[in-house]
Amino acid sequence: MMKKFILVLNLGSTTTKVALFRDLNCHIVKTYSHDKELISQDISAQKAARYDTVMMFLSEAGITPEDISIVASRGGLLHPVEGGTYLINDDMLLDLTSGKYGDHASNLSGILAAEFSKNHGIEAVITDPVVVDELCNEAKYTGLKNVKRTSIFHALNQKAAARKYADSVGQTYENLNLIVIHMGGGITVGAHHLGKVIDVNNGLNGDGPMSPTRAGSLPADGLLKYMAERNLSKNEMIHLISKAGGLLSHLNTEDVRDITADINNGNRHSAEVLEAMAFQIGKEIGAKAAVLRGQVDQIIFTGGVSYSNYVMDLITPYISFIAPVTIYPGEFEMEALAYGAYTVSNDRTLLKTYKAEGSHD
Ligand SMILES: Nc1ncnc2c1ncn2[C@@H]1O[C@H](COP(=O)(O)OP(=O)(O)OP(=O)(O)O)[C@@H](O)[C@H]1O
Numbered sequence: 001m002m003k004k005f006i007l008v009l010n011l012g013s014t015t016t017k018v019a020l021f022r023d024l025n026c027h028i029v030k031t032y033s034h035d036k037e038l039i040s041q042d043i044s045a046q047k048a049a050r051y052d053t054v055m056m057f058l059s060e061a062g063i064t065p066e067d068i069s070i071v072a073s074r075g076g077l078l079h080p081v082e083g084g085t086y087l088i089n090d091d092m093l094l095d096l097t098s099g100k101y102g103d104h105a106s107n108l109s110g111i112l113a114a115e116f117s118k119n120h121g122i123e124a125v126i127t128d129p130v131v132v133d134e135l136c137n138e139a140k141y142t143g144l145k146n147v148k149r150t151s152i153f154h155a156l157n158q159k160a161a162a163r164k165y166a167d168s169v170g171q172t173y174e175n176l177n178l179i180v181i182h183m184g185g186g187i188t189v190g191a192h193h194l195g196k197v198i199d200v201n202n203g204l205n206g207d208g209p210m211s212p213t214r215a216g217s218l219p220a221d222g223l224l225k226y227m228a229e230r231n232l233s234k235n236e237m238i239h240l241i242s243k244a245g246g247l248l249s250h251l252n253t254e255d256v257r258d259i260t261a262d263i264n265n266g267n268r269h270s271a272e273v274l275e276a277m278a279f280q281i282g283k284e285i286g287a288k289a290a291v292l293r294g295q296v297d298q299i300i301f302t303g304g305v306s307y308s309n310y311v312m313d314l315i316t317p318y319i320s321f322i323a324p325v326t327i328y329p330g331e332f333e334m335e336a337l338a339y340g341a342y343t344v345s346n347d348r349t350l351l352k353t354y355k356a357e358g359s360h361d
Pocket residue numbers: 012183184185186187212254255256257258303304305306307308330331
């Protein structure tokens with residue numbers, strides 16, 4: 001048993017989740033919700049307050065940095081990498097802080113972990129960042145020569161849910177064909193073929209079903225017309241597509257609980273929008289079943305929206321003919337991050353090294 005704790009950091013757009021694990025056992029976990037004033041600021045402007053939150057958590061838990069052996073953090077937008085656990089090194093920190101590959105709340109996880117690592121001389125790692133890319137070659141193509149599809153998805157939670165299912169049936173993840181759907185603020189639908197996600201929608205950048213906050217796939221002509229008519233900049237369009245789309249755009253709220261309450265009060269428009277989202281999710285699952293050539297062992301739902309029986313009842317009729325369904329509501333990210341750090345602490349050969357694009361050995 002490890003004498004010290006694994007400190008787990010998982011920063012979302014509105015929350016900071018912090019936990020202490022001893023080996024694979026969670027000792028304490030807390031979620032801090034931040035006020036609108038803080039979360040509306042740039043990532044760099046949020047750093048100090050979020051760091052203070054982590055230090056406050058440790059102090060309240062009666063833990064000093066000397067009690068920590070490794071920091072396990074959620075990874076952010078980097079260049080595409082294979083799944084696994086990576087040391088947070090200078091190349092990674094530079095890519096996270098510069099926002100070279102985009103802004104995502106998970107960037108801040110790695111930035112804070114690096115800060116803690118520097119201040120206290122403790123190693124920091126990330127596991128299965130959102131840019132895990134295991135796409136098959138065909139999945140990378142679009143119909144325009146110089147436009148490629150990229151893999152940005154809930155890799156950490158999708159793989160954790162897939163492994164949890166595999167364990168529950170006495171199988172290994174690498175022996176199964178699964179469709180995993182993470183339904184959170186963003187929605188991603190992955191085709192997991194024998195342990196590799198060979199196709200998945202880019203949940204952040206206008207691909208796949210609409211979600212509580214993301215627009216999902218849009219017709220190119222409609223998008224160009226919308227942008228031209230309103231004279232919108234590229235950054236304004238990115239904001240609309242990745243932060244202010246989906247349920248938020250249609251219904252002015254991203255909260256599925258509020259929306260189902262409205263529906264129960266007779267709001268037909270809200271019902272129609274949720275029905276459309278379920279239709280799009282069902283269609284995406286059908287597409288992934290085709291990618292897996294119909295050989296699907298299980299369909300697994302996870303993420304906050306899968307708590308909603310209302311939404312699940314809308315989706316199920318579209319997909320029940322494909323394979324049996326398992327629902328793991330919520331997320332397993334803290335456990336998965338601790339697992340990654342624990343694994344590389346026990347076997348250093350599994351620790352991967354991130355290199356900036358264009359750099360050589
Ligand atoms: N008990 C519940 N019933 C219905 N919907 C819920 C429930 N709990 C959360 N949700 C919905 O789940 C969504 C948020 O999911 P989740 O917390 O997984 O997202 P996130 O962590 O903010 O973003 P992401 O998972 O994309 O990183 C919201 O639309 C919220 O209303």
